[in-house]
Amino acid sequence: MNVDLFDFDLPADRIALRPASPRDAARLLVLDGATTADRHVGDLADALRPGDLLVFNDTRVIPARLEGRRGDAKIGATLHKREGTRSWRAFIRNGRRLRDGDAIDFGSDVTATATRRDDDGSWLLTFAGEEPVELLLERAGHMPLPPYIAARRPTDARDAADYQTMFADQPGAVAAPTAALHFTPALMASLAAAGVEHVTLTLHVGAGTFLPVKADDTADHRMHAEWGRLDAAVAARLNAVRAAGGRVIAVGTTSLRLIESAAREDGTIAAFEGDTRIFIAPGYRFRGIDGLLTNFHLPRSTLFMLVSALMGRERMQAAYAHAVQAGYRFYSYGDASLLLPEP
Structure with a gap:
């Protein structure tokens, strides 16, 4: 597909330079099938179902x-x-x-x-x-802040904490799995009380995630390799949740890409350890996930292509236009979206 199809206009004042405080006060755009709703991350339990499983990336950002x-x-x-x-x-x-x-x-x-x-x-x-x-x-x-933040202000002491998730445990990432930045112990407690559980995997996010797509056609783009591990116990848990009728919701595109790298043709998940270069664009058939919580991404980026593959390009173009108009904050320190495609 032509990369120009994934372009959109974003005013500079929509780029967040600091995270919301508290973290779960960030806004949440919920796309559930054909419906759209404006909520807050703190309301996430109301948008999910008992039996759903959230999958977090426990990578830790290093001062790279x-x-x-x-x-x-x-x-x-x-x-x-x-x-x-x-x-x-x-x-x-x-x-x-x-x-x-x-x-x-x-x-x-x-x-x-x-x-x-x-x-x-x-x-x-x-x-x-x-x-x-x-x-x-x-x-x-x-701390390796994304270039669209680093170009507008210097890194400071706040970023050492702001740019780590509450799940950060395995050092090796040079960019944060930013969808998980919104989570707090209080939010996790409310999710557990609602019957929504969670697991973790590890994908060490590389700086290649911020590189522009220079090819004119998505078929010509080359992804950078990133190392990840999804162990056998987590794979078994994902399979059991889906077998029981629950949904696997990836928190962040990093978690999603590792799950999809580990997914078999029949939709079951196997243990995985090694490099992945998976590139997800419209036409891709998702096998291992049922939904995604993610931030708002750059125009013409591989991540906007990924969410377009999940929900449909026109749907995401309309959703992003709504987010711009409604004052949502974009990118790593910005607000979030919950994407739940129709089964």
């Missing part, structure tokens, strides 16, 4: 943005995927000043050697020394 120098040249790096115990693939700012084998000094006694430039412009950074890379990043790294 680094600022350094190669000689007199300023070099910025955003890590996006671990390649080994001391190596990460990274998108480089001012990469034209790098040559294969150059060392970059990121300060705080953190250095890395750049090698193996990929076709997408990313480099392999291999960190010097014997300390775990996570410790090096804690010393020299910064």
